[in-house]
Amino acid sequence: MSLAAERTVVVVDDDRTLTRTLVISLRSRGWRALVAHDGATGLELAETARPDVVVLDLGLPDLDGHDVLARLRTWSQTPVVVLTARHARAEAVRALDAGADDYVTKPFSVDELLARLRAAVRRADPAQDAPVVETGALRIDLARGRVHREGVEVRLTPTEWAVLELLVRRRGHVVPTAEILRAVWGPAYGTESNYLRVYTAQLRRKLEADPARPRHLVTRPGRGYVFDP
Structure with missing residues (x-):
């Protein structure tokens, strides 16, 4: 349903x-x-x-x-x-x-x-969409707002979590940059792509085995970002 x-x-x-x-x-x-x-x-x-x-x-x-x-x-x-x-x-x-x-x-x-x-x-x-997503070394608990990498909890800032949660809930689908900005920073935002670059870089350092070649937090140039499970 x-x-x-x-x-x-x-x-x-x-x-x-x-x-x-x-x-x-x-x-x-x-x-x-x-x-x-x-x-x-x-x-x-x-x-x-x-x-x-x-x-x-x-x-x-x-x-x-x-x-x-x-x-x-x-x-x-x-x-x-x-x-x-x-x-x-x-x-x-x-x-x-x-x-x-x-x-x-x-x-x-x-x-x-x-x-x-x-x-x-x-x-x-939240119970309507609160699964635990497990992929590779990551365990993302959307209900509790927690992330574990290789069994160790990763501390995220509220903004980092907001970006990650949006992408994980839409996993496998490209989320346009402007949509992420408005959802996380507010409706007046939509063109400040540098904000998103900074926070996705921080998330990659915390969550990816090789931040320079991300496996899960992937940029689609000219389109947006996708969480690839």
Whole structure:
């Protein structure tokens, strides 16, 4: 069963064309999608439907999206992915500080948004995707956030772990550099590839037998990075 199977998402956005398109995409991938075109209705749906995740626009006709988020957080920890046309970094920081789990700006890729919804649900319910990955000399416990190499625990910084966890959860698939940057450093990032080079180099020194010729943490030039099990 896929992660999205039987999952419920509430989409709160007053753009009816966008919500129609998004609902079609969500339902085709196994999500139960409910729509609210204003903040008050969105809060009601969040309470009655008890969704697994909420997609929230900031520019609503009755309430500002930040107010909707603040009210929701007084009684619920349901993951919230903000989807908005507001590109200012200050808006993203404000939303994330207020309890949003992710921040996506319009126009957006439906596939990327779906990936972010899946990630938000996983983080809220780690048991849904918390295997122990064992490959070569490495043992990576995604549930406990621990890594062992040849039986010895390897200490990682929070940022190193965030990069490794993302790649391991998508193991075997190339993850674009911009996607990693936004997921680890925040939605305002996407071009600072030097950050990622530094942290992947640190991870290779800690985890690879030969950091100069990595077996697991592989760069795909012009595309991104892959964890090759």
